[in-house]
Amino acid sequence: MLETQVSLKRNPWDHSVPHETLFNIVSKVGESRAKHVEKLHERGEWPRDSLGIALMVPFAPRSLPAADALLATIAIGPDGERYVMNAVAKAAYHHDRGEPAGWGVYMDLAASADGDFCYGFSSMVDGMIVGASGQKEMQDACEAAHAAATFLYLLRREREVWMEGREERPRWFCNIDQPGETYQAMVAQPAIYP
Numbered sequence: 001m002l003e004t005q006v007s008l009k010r011n012p013w014d015h016s017v018p019h020e021t022l023f024n025i026v027s028k029v030g031e032s033r034a035k036h037v038e039k040l041h042e043r044g045e046w047p048r049d050s051l052g053i054a055l056m057v058p059f060a061p062r063s064l065p066a067a068d069a070l071l072a073t074i075a076i077g078p079d080g081e082r083y084v085m086n087a088v089a090k091a092a093y094h095h096d097r098g099e100p101a102g103w104g105v106y107m108d109l110a111a112s113a114d115g116d117f118c119y120g121f122s123s124m125v126d127g128m129i130v131g132a133s134g135q136k137e138m139q140d141a142c143e144a145a146h147a148a149a150t151f152l153y154l155l156r157r158e159r160e161v162w163m164e165g166r167e168e169r170p171r172w173f174c175n176i177d178q179p180g181e182t183y184q185a186m187v188a189q190p191a192i193y194p
Helices: 019-042 080-097 102-107 137-164 181-188
Strands: 004-008 051-056 070-076 122-125 128-133
Touching: 004 019, 004 080, 019 051, 019 070, 019 137, 051 080, 051 137, 070 080, 080 102, 080 122, 080 128, 080 137, 122 137, 128 137
Parallel strands: none
Antiparallel strands: 004 070, 051 070, 051 128, 122 128
16 A cells, blocks of 8 residues: 555644544545545556645644644555645635635636635535545545545544433533533624613
């Protein structure tokens, strides 16, 4: 199997999914894609034996800078690191603009800024944006969609295990069963009238 390198950037589920578990989930995504890339490259369908992947936090709002929404990167194969930057650029474009990176590349050249990547596409599955790069563009989009679907399945399974491990169903997704800081701050806002 092709070598994979995972870089976990953040863990927004650290109460219910420990860092090591999340790293293992992302690693499984990388291994899954590595097997696929290797198989299709050996058959002559994929042009390269390398791929870069960038996964974004699935619930990150557009108002959050893309740099703060990057969940993890995966480098696959001998040149995978070379393609990670491209994958990050595709995912960031999609996050910031709410549309796949290919839009600005092919449909509206005014929508891409200096320094944006000149190729598309990214994919989104159930709100999770993923960029992939290293193959032809439609193949990259396919790999990105598979990576998102695999990640979400494995994450949901882990969170289900966390829920089942509680004595009773918690009201909030955290070990202390308290609302997040954002919700507490919203309720604490002063009224403007009366």
